[in-house]
Amino acid sequence: MNTLYDIKNRFIELMNNDELSEEEVNELGQVLAIELQNKSANIIAYDRNINSWIDSLKNEIERLTTMKKSLEEKHEKFKGYVKSNMEQLNLTKIDTVLGTIRIAQNPISVEIISENEIPAEYKQEVITTKIDKKAIAQHFKETGEVPNGCIIHTDNTSLRIKWGANMSDYFELDWKLIDEIMKYWGDKDGTKIQGFKSFRDRLQTRHNKRQRNCTIAI
Numbered sequence: 155m156n157t158l159y160d161i162k163n164r165f166i167e168l169m170n171n172d173e174l175s176e177e178e179v180n181e182l183g184q185v186l187a188i189e190l191q192n193k194s195a196n197i198i199a200y201d202r203n204i205n206s207w208i209d210s211l212k213n214e215i216e217r218l219t220t221m222k223k224s225l226e227e228k229h230e231k232f233k234g235y236v237k238s239n240m241e242q243l244n245l246t247k248i249d250t251v252l253g254t255i256r257i258a259q260n261p262i263s264v265e266i267i268s269e270n271e272i273p274a275e276y277k278q279e280v281i282t283t284k285i286d287k288k289a290i291a292q293h294f295k296e297t298g299e300v301p302n303g304c305i306i307h308t309d310n311t312s313l314r315i316k317w318g319a320n321m322s323d324y325f326e327l328d329w330k331l332i333d334e335i336m337k338y339w340g341d342k343d344g345t346k347i348q349g350f351k352s353f354r355d356r357l358q359t360r361h362n363k364r365q366r367n368c369t370i371a372i
Contacts, residue, residue: 290304
């Protein structure tokens with residue numbers, strides 16, 4: 155299957171070929187146009203596939219972030235519980251076969267209860283300057299003037315892909331990659347942690363609902 159790069163080069167070769175008749179050029183041009191259209195459809199499908207991956211990973215990151223925060227809170231409560239019991243028993247250190255539990259003296263900390271009452275000698279003035287690029291762009295649009303210290307770019311371009319309303323709900327996943335991720339995050343025995351197992355199960359369900367017999371080649 156020809157790549158987008160191949161099709162582009164064939165278009166250029168066709169336009170520079172003086173040996174072909176106008177009819178031959180038109181026929182070959184139509185063939186290349188169809189190939190380009192098919193390839194462009196694959197580009198849209200590929201873009202949809204990547205965006206689906208990004209959305210799924212974003213949701214999973216949010217879920218794992220929430221899980222991490224919950225575990226951190228539980229950890230702090232657990233340490234507070236142990237510390238409280240040691241203090242009630244007048245213990246500052248416990249030696250075990252696995253290690254040592256010790257109540258340590260923390261560094262001096264300062265809590266500010268009223269900033270206005272703090273002496274000036276302990277205050278540091280911080281000045282932050284932020285350039286309003288949107289205001290500069292708007293000024294250029296209205297006047298055509300370019301302020302000193304900046305360059306206005308008006309020839310920048312970007313690729314924008316719009317998904318068609320009738321596009322097949324294509325979704326293809328690299329299950330081998332997912333399994334490798336799960337294996338990496340597993341314990342020493344190779345047991346997959348529940349979080350990634352749940353993630354894979356949800357992706358598998360989604361994939362089964364959306365699977366289509368199509369191949370992407372860019």
